[in-house]
Amino acid sequence: MQPLYELTIHELNGLLKKKEIKSVDITKSYIDRIKKIDPVINSYLSIDPERAMDDAKMADTVIEKTSDGDFPELTGIPLSIKDIYLMKDTKTTCASKILENFNSPYDSTVIKKLKENNFVFLGKTNMDEFAMGSSTENSAFKITKNPWDTSRVPGGSSGGSAAGVSAGLCAGSFGTDTGGSIRQPASLCGVVGLKPTYGIISRYGIIAFSSSLDQAGPIAKDVLDCAILLKSVAGYDKNDHTSRKFEIKDYPELVRKAGKSIIKGLKIGFPVEFFSEGLEKDVYKKIMDVKELFKDLGAQTIDISLPDTSYSIAAYYVIATSEASSNLERYDGIRYGYRFIDDKNKTGDLNELFVNSRTKGFGKEVKRRIMLGTFALSAGYYDAYYKKASLVRKLIIKNYKDAFNKVDMIAGPTSPTAAFLIGEKMIDPLSMYLSDIYTISINLAYLPAMSIPVGITGENSSSASKLPVGMQIIAPWLAEDKMLCVAKVIEDTVGFAEKYKPPLHESFFDEGKGRTADMADRSANIK
Template sequence: MTDLTRLGAAELAEKIHAREVSSVEVTQAHLDRIGAVDGTVNAFLHVAHESALSAAQAVDDALGAGDAPASALAGVPLGLKDILVTTDMPTTAASKILEGWVAPYDATLVTKLRAAGIPILGKTNMDEFAMGSSTENSAYGPTRNPWDTDRIPGGSGGGSAAALAAFEAPLSIGTDTGGSIRQPAACTSTVGVKPTYGTISRYGIIAAASSLDQAGPCARSVLDTALLHEVIAGYDPRDSTSIDTPVRPMVAAARAGATGDLKGVRVGIVKELYSDSYNSGVRGSFDAAVAQLTALGAEVVEVSCPSFEHAVAAYYLVMPSEVSSNLARFDSMRYGLRVKDDGNHSAQQVMMASRAAGFGDEVKRRIMIGTYALSAGYYDEYYGQALKVRALIAQDFAKAYEQADVLVSPTSPVTPWKLGEKLDDPLAMYLSDMCTLPTNLAGHCAISVPSGLSAEDGLPVGLQIMAPALADERLYRVGAAYEAARGELPTAAL
């Protein structure tokens, strides 16, 4: 009998809709897989057995009654990053300060998933409040990489990516503030997309940095990711940053790209995102990927984006500044953890004690950096300067896209490192996102597609493809063409 957990989302949907297999069977198979391996991987913080099977049964009942599928992915289960609020399971953002909290409403993205008939398997692990590059900052223990359980799966959305690589889910949702979808995708040999800012609702996503956060789809193939992207995209009047524009034809672009023809497509290699200091296996994989794109008929050119060299510095002023503002709401007064609530302490003392106990070290670090950057006397020197760099990065992108339709780089300059290896070196951790940060600062879109295993250490490597705002379909055309030409890759042995 076919192992249902090894099938992709598109194939599962086809079988479910043809009633060759039930959504309940597919969902139960993935719940069983979670039960078998998640004690090792720790990809899930909460597993929603009953509600997932109930949603699956509803899909089967509708199909049995002759109704058309609610969406192209109806019946295919999914893992949801634990930063999107849900009414039927806890939302903790992997923080002790929200332990056990259940929201009074669903995020818009969750509402779309439910309407599309997609069972939610549970909430996936992450770096606390989406701050980190390794999923080691979770208050509930690190997620382990299914390729090597002594190594990190990337972050902040390591749980969403690891669930895919471990075959615990065929689809997942992540959020990407500075690379939190793409870098885990690269670390786990999965596919992850950071959509154009404003094209997927942020309503109901616990905010870290509001001008950077963006939810996006994750899967094991470009087509599966495109199918999920079209389900969750669209204008939302409840999100003031939402763009009222038609959903791009991502699925059609992925299917067209899979034919393998990139003639007429201009691909730009970003000089500043390619360095001799990178892991040699990453460089070799990237060079091979560029050669493959050339063989498919793409015109490859080199472009320069000088301001990208300052992206890490700018990001780690803009992002913490917004964190400092957004996390002020966790004051222990309305919801969440409350310490020293015995009637003998002032509100200020309760607040201070609760935040000290509830926030982890990385969250505290970024709150302090952001508060300092926004303080009187330093605002213009730090935050103001960072905003100027952000504008220059957008200008560099605009010039680059005059020469190329898409830009490419390694997704991460390094392969997954060992758990604990960089916990005492925050700067080294921050530098792992150097290739992904510019896209977030500009509000553009990007995808990470597996590009094989590093010849240096045998660990997964990702190819990043970037496109201008509201040109997300370009990612899928080029990504699917490369994926088809690259061929099948090994999977994690877990």
């Protein structure tokens, strides 16, 4: 039998329903796996095995009490959570030194809903500090490795979550996506990631980076799991003033029913701007293979244009940094955790306390973005930068409106390249920003989109790295149901999960046994 950590949420749920296994068995399997593998991958910032086992026992009690298997699908399922979600009595650091000792005073709405579903909490995952980055290298605490090649990044900012799902360190995870932070790491780690329409998952209790762009979403092993996770947390929340009243569909049920016939007659748009300069050859090839697949399944593939795509990164880095500079004003050295006190020189005024705490507490990329945003909002520059970027955002929305009048769904690559090397883009921030070229405009337009793995690079070469390639599917506003169904058919037809697995061989971990065992002990102590 396959180890439990390899199974999907829906498979585990099936076994729990039949009472063939217990949640404590699943949870134990994950904890063992984490102790063994995570010292190499560094998916987690904190784990709490005791709490996880307690959650599992509680879930088992719920399962035992229900006779007909009528318990929520997430009952007894071990999940990891990006360290940006507040969860009462756990540390929420946002991978920042400035929040290193910050204890969450309350539950975010997402966590509240997951608790109502009796989920098992494994731990908090690593990320770029304040979700600012595309590689998880901006974490103040550790660098997460890509399970497909540990010399490479897992993407970011939800890199810990994506690497964890990919390496079997959790059954699923929740991340956040401001400019691609769910979809790009999902693509680089060969898993499924979904960024829903702005407003359908409550942002209440999620640490804010850029409030008009931030959106929570699931990262999962397959499309059906993604649908299960989405359904369990979506919905209107009066505590989030950008939350939206809408009809939550039964996404898992729709996905289960989705057959090849749903593709027939669909118009799928391929934006020419997504296939331009900078797109890696193998990525291009894999996306073209899926384009052919769409045709075989009876879809009409149409080349479309999103003419203002080239402005999206520039507009994004004005809007996101402006909002960030304002959102991050609250870290003043007084109200949250970290305060810098100059022991030698106890004088100094309140202003120095602000400046010193922020300067020592924030990492380099965060400071860079606060500076850029402060500049864009400063007197004399507001019209030229913030206002202009907001108007360009309208152009981008119009591009998508026009496109969705012609096609039902849009498809293309999620990221221009497969996973890049650790350190490769850290020297040049702009090159890092450009790696989000295909994902950013979706956030600007409040649209839903997801990434699914469709192939592997370097297939015809013995030396080249074998790295996953993700395809992005973009749907009209609130059409998550249709997007998931299309993704499911492509997933079934491509059969990625059956063909490929990250090369996490047992020997890989045995070789460095001393080091790994030592680190495993350390990580087990993190709490």
